[in-house]
Amino acid sequence: MANARAKSSRSTGPSSRGERSRAAILDAARRLFAARGYRGTTMASVAAAADLTQPGLLHHFPSKEALLRELLEERYHDDGRRLRESLARENQGLVVALERLVEHNLSSQESVRLFAVLVAEALSAYHPAHAYFVERYEKIRQWLATTLRDDEQAGRLPANRDADALAGLIVAVMDGLQTQWLLDPRFDMVGAFRTFTDLLIDDPDHRSGATAAVDADGSDRADSPR
Amino acid sequence: MANARAKSSRSTGPSSRGERSRAAILDAARRLFAARGYRGTTMASVAAAADLTQPGLLHHFPSKEALLRELLEERYHDDGRRLRESLARENQGLVVALERLVEHNLSSQESVRLFAVLVAEALSAYHPAHAYFVERYEKIRQWLATTLRDDEQAGRLPANRDADALAGLIVAVMDGLQTQWLLDPRFDMVGAFRTFTDLLIDDPDHRSGATAAVDADGSDRADSPR
DNA sequence: GTCTATATGAGGATAGAC
DNA sequence: GTCTATCCTCATATAGAC
Numbered sequence: 001m002a003n004a005r006a007k008s009s010r011s012t013g014p015s016s017r018g019e020r021s022r023a024a025i026l027d028a029a030r031r032l033f034a035a036r037g038y039r040g041t042t043m044a045s046v047a048a049a050a051d052l053t054q055p056g057l058l059h060h061f062p063s064k065e066a067l068l069r070e071l072l073e074e075r076y077h078d079d080g081r082r083l084r085e086s087l088a089r090e091n092q093g094l095v096v097a098l099e100r101l102v103e104h105n106l107s108s109q110e111s112v113r114l115f116a117v118l119v120a121e122a123l124s125a126y127h128p129a130h131a132y133f134v135e136r137y138e139k140i141r142q143w144l145a146t147t148l149r150d151d152e153q154a155g156r157l158p159a160n161r162d163a164d165a166l167a168g169l170i171v172a173v174m175d176g177l178q179t180q181w182l183l184d185p186r187f188d189m190v191g192a193f194r195t196f197t198d199l200l201i202d203d204p205d206h207r208s209g210a211t212a213a214v215d216a217d218g219s220d221r222a223d224s225p226r
Numbered sequence: 227m228a229n230a231r232a233k234s235s236r237s238t239g240p241s242s243r244g245e246r247s248r249a250a251i252l253d254a255a256r257r258l259f260a261a262r263g264y265r266g267t268t269m270a271s272v273a274a275a276a277d278l279t280q281p282g283l284l285h286h287f288p289s290k291e292a293l294l295r296e297l298l299e300e301r302y303h304d305d306g307r308r309l310r311e312s313l314a315r316e317n318q319g320l321v322v323a324l325e326r327l328v329e330h331n332l333s334s335q336e337s338v339r340l341f342a343v344l345v346a347e348a349l350s351a352y353h354p355a356h357a358y359f360v361e362r363y364e365k366i367r368q369w370l371a372t373t374l375r376d377d378e379q380a381g382r383l384p385a386n387r388d389a390d391a392l393a394g395l396i397v398a399v400m401d402g403l404q405t406q407w408l409l410d411p412r413f414d415m416v417g418a419f420r421t422f423t424d425l426l427i428d429d430p431d432h433r434s435g436a437t438a439a440v441d442a443d444g445s446d447r448a449d450s451p452r
Numbered sequence: 453g454t455c456t457a458t459a460t461g462a463g464g465a466t467a468g469a470c
Numbered sequence: 471g472t473c474t475a476t477c478c479t480c481a482t483a484t485a486g487a488c
Contacts, residue, residue, distance in 0.1 A: 039265040120346020165421040172402025195391040199425040
C-alpha cells in the first residue's frame with residue numbers, strides 16, 4: 001500500500017525497475033481516480049504522477065480500462081478480509097466488526113473515496129465496471145445475511161428479522177454515510193453509524209428475548225455502554 | 227430563484243418555439259445525464275436528442291455547466307416539496323412520509339438515477355456541483371433533524387435520541403438503498419427501507435409510550451454484543 | 453521498459469450566415 | 471433561434487527508436 005515512489009537507479013530491493021513502475025502507477029491511479037473519478041482522470045496525469053510518460057504507462061497497462069480493472073481486482077482481495085478478521089479476532093459478532101470497519105474507514109479516506117466514486121460512476125450501465133459492482137454488491141449482501149443469521153442464532157441479535165433486507169440495509173447505511181462524510185469531512189460518520197447499530201441491537205424482541213433489563217423508564221439508554 | 231426565463235418574442239401559446247426547444251433540451255439532458263453521468267454525456271448528444279445542433283443548444287445554455295446548474299436548480303424546488311406535502315396531508319409523521327417517498331421513487335427511476343449519478347460525480351472536489359451538494363445535504367439533514375424532534379415531541383417517535391445523527395442516518399439509508407436498487411432493479415428497496423423504519427419505531431421507549439411495557443428481567447443484555 | 457513523435461478522434465465552444 | 475463551418479484543446483492509443 002505504501003508508495004512505491006520514484007525510480008532509485010539501483011535495485012537493491014525486492015523489485016525490479018519495472019515492478020516499481022507498476023506499483024507507482026497503481027498508487028497514482030488510486031489517488032487520481034479517487035480525486036477526479038475514472039472519467040475525470042487522464043492517463044497522462046497518472047503517468048506523470050508515476051514519473052513516466054503516458055506511453056510508458058501503457059506498456060504496463062495496455063488501456064485505461066485495464067488499469068481500472070486491476071484496481072478493482074486488487075481491492076476485491078482486500079475486501080471483506082478486514083471484516084472477517086475482526087469478526088474472528090474479537091468474536092463479538094458482526095455489529096462490533098462493522099463498527100471497527102467504519103472507524104477504520106475514517107483513516108482511509110482515499111480508499112473509501114476511490115470506491116465511492118467508482119461505484120457511483122458505475123451506476124451507469126455503460127460504465128466498464130458496472131457488471132463488476134452488481135456482482136460485488138450481491139456477494140456482500142449474501143455474506144452479510146449469512147453472518148447475520150449466525151449472530152441471530154448465537155443470540156447476539158434479535159431473531160425473526162429479515163436477514164436479507166437487513167443485509168441490504170447495512171450496506172446502504174455504510175455507503176450512504178460515506179457519501180455524506182466524503183462530501184463534508186465534518187460529518188460524523190462514526191456517530192451516525194453507532195446510532196444505527198443502537199437501533200439494530202436495542203430491540204424489544206432481543207432484549208426480552210434473551211430478555212431485558214430495561215428499567216421502566218429507559219430514558220437514558222441512548223448513551224448505553226459504549 | 228426562478229429562472230430568468232427566456233425571452234420569447236411572442237407569447238401566443240403557453241410556449242414559443244424557443245420555449246419548446248428549451249424544454250426539450252432539459253428533458254434530454256435529464257435523461258442523458260442520468261444514463262451516462264455528467265462527464266459521460268456530450269453536448270452534441272443532448273442537442274441531437276432535443277432535435278437541435280450543438281450550437282443551437284448553446285444558444286439556450288451557454289455552457290454544459292450552465293445546463294447542469296439548471297437541472298440542479300429545478301430539482302431543488304421540487305425537493306422536499308413532496309415530503310412536506312405528504313407530511314402535512316397524512317399527518318402521520320416523518321416515518322410514514324419517508325416511506326411514501328421511497329415508494330414514489332420506485333416509479334421515478336430516471337430522476338433517482340440522475341441525482342445518484344450527479345452526487346457521486348460531485349464527490350470529487352473539482353466537480354462543478356460539489357459545493358451545491360455539500361450545501362444541499364446539510365440543509366436536508368437540518369430539516370430532517372427538526373422534523374424528527376417535532377415527531378419526538380408529538381410522541382410519534384421515541385425521545386432521547388440524537389436527532390442530528392438520525393437525520394444523517396436517514397439520508398444515508400435512502401441514498402444507499404437507491405444505489406443498490408439502481409445497480410440491480412431486483413433489489414427490494416422498499417422492503418429494506420421498511421426494515422429500517424421498523425427499527426426506528428419498534429423501540430421500547432416509544433412503544434411503551436410514556437413508558438415501558440418492557441418486563442424487566444435483565445439477564446443477558448448487559449453483556450450483549452457490544 | 454521507457455522514450456519521442458504522432459495519428460486519430462472527441463468534445464466544448466466560437467464566428468458568422470440566414 | 472438555429473444553422474454550417476471551424477477552432478482548439480485534450481485524451482487515448484500507436485509507431486518505432488533507444
